[in-house]
Amino acid sequence: METTRNVQPVTVDLGKEGSGELVSSRYAVRVGDVNVVVISDGVLPLPTSTMSTNVSEADRNEWFDGRFLQRDTFDWALNVALVRSGEHLILIDSGVGDGFEYFARAGQSVRRLESAGIDLAALTDIVITHMHMDHVGGLNVDGVRAKLRPDVRIHVAAAEVAFWENPDFSKTVMPEAVPPALRKAAAKFMQLYGENVVPFDRTVNVAPGVSARVTGGHTPGHCVVDVASKGEKLTFVGDAIFEVNFDHPDWQNGFEHDPEKAKDVRIALLDEAAETGALLAAAHVGFPSVCHVAKDGDRFRSVPVVWDY
Template sequence: MFDNALHLERPKTDELVPSRYALRVGEIDVLVVSDGLLSLKTPNLATNADPSEVAAWLDHTFLPPDEMVWPVNVVVVRSGGRTILIDSGLGEQQPDFRRAGRWAQRLQAAGIDLASVTDVVLTHMHFDHVGGLLVDGVRERLRPDVPIHTAAAEAKFWASPDFSTNASMPAWFPDAARSAAARFLTEYGSQLRLFEAEYEVAPGVLVRRTGGHTVGHSVVRLASGGDRLTFLGDAVLPAGFDHPDWHNAFEHDPEDAARVRIGLLQELAATREPLVACHLPFPSLGRVAVAGDAFRFVPAYWEY
């Protein structure tokens, strides 16, 4: 059981905001951890939509018209005696993203010893998912042979990245993504454990390649007893429920990303199982409902 599962501990840091949320999926322990917030320009929400439509959605959801914060959530899972980190956040705080990069300190505050980690799963290799592993001192605290599971297609792409399939990416993004992925592959390439379609990391912990957002983007599905939970990674952003056909600026194949998103949301709406995702408001736990030709995100009530 995670140290904070009953929410009775005294805070170990001076932070006053909630930064972790514990739940159980059958016999599997799950901890959603906030890495902080990214500030990004709102036009990146939808590169294929009329600006007036985007402005109307932002106004309807009480969000600012020019710039909004995108949460960064990562997950820690314990199942069958294994401790699994799913993604690692931005890593170190950067001048352009001062409110993110808190993954390492928040794992420590939650009582998670990196030396106890048996596996790492990466939904994909964007810098806000591999960055925590690149923080000074993290590699030394991990087991030297800890396996890092990711789709073979993802590793192949980042060995020689090509961003030509999305001409709407911000000018700064390809270089930033390429640099972080290259550093990650240099430091951890020998520890990669690649899979083609899916791989069971631990009992009831299945990582499955979806593609779309990146060529090897994956989701993680948890199942224990009759309980289920899916971590969607970057398959859906907040606007993706109301407008699943919108292309965000960071998708490598926008058309495929929309197809993947719609398929996943249809499936989750049908099964009624809960989800968490990287860039939904913390702790991002909720369900999907069908709303006409689109969807609706229904946040779960917090349990204390």
């Protein structure tokens, strides 16, 4: 017997103010008993040369052509993450914030948290993978500090805090305006949140199933965040891995303070994910960035998760 379903029509007014965004800006995945939500902070337009400072222009162009991307400037994804483990609600990084005219399409994470019904006062912990401005900037926005609980714990590697007291940019290849902006953002972050910073040496257990470990490389105190529960695992790798690095793990990034160590860290993390089958998410891999990693000779393949609606 044929069954008739009563299907209600859905209408969308694309021009109506307040109708919401046209694309998803958050994606949830469950890791055992732990919930993880990746949130897009937006995109950063950057020179393509910053993705491959140790290769020829021809090699760089070949990769960008193969991805149907422009050769000079491209949109670099910027993601943060929210983790709920038991009574702990943990923010991983905070996006770039405001005040940067050239990054006008980023700085969305705080607004998107609030639009998702997340009260900033509910955050018990924040993990900062490193103190670059696109990771601490969201916390620096006027009014954000007042919305957070006074005793919020902010986990940052001790080596990272020490580095930004007198940062060394001698091995980086950044646009001229970036180093002063990085110094300013790191200093403001410590001024606002120094009393809340909980420094750690190698690893720290943030909540049941949630820990951070120092990798170094990108910055001296760069860390990744591991979420593990009931035999499942996801690692948020911060800036250790960029989109181009699946194909070319040896290509160096202009924002890396120790490019050679960053390469070793990157390959070790990719090998780890390929061997264990763990999920990987990253700050600068196209949203939502959640993927498995497959080994392909001396290269790797990102195998994106199939979206679960």
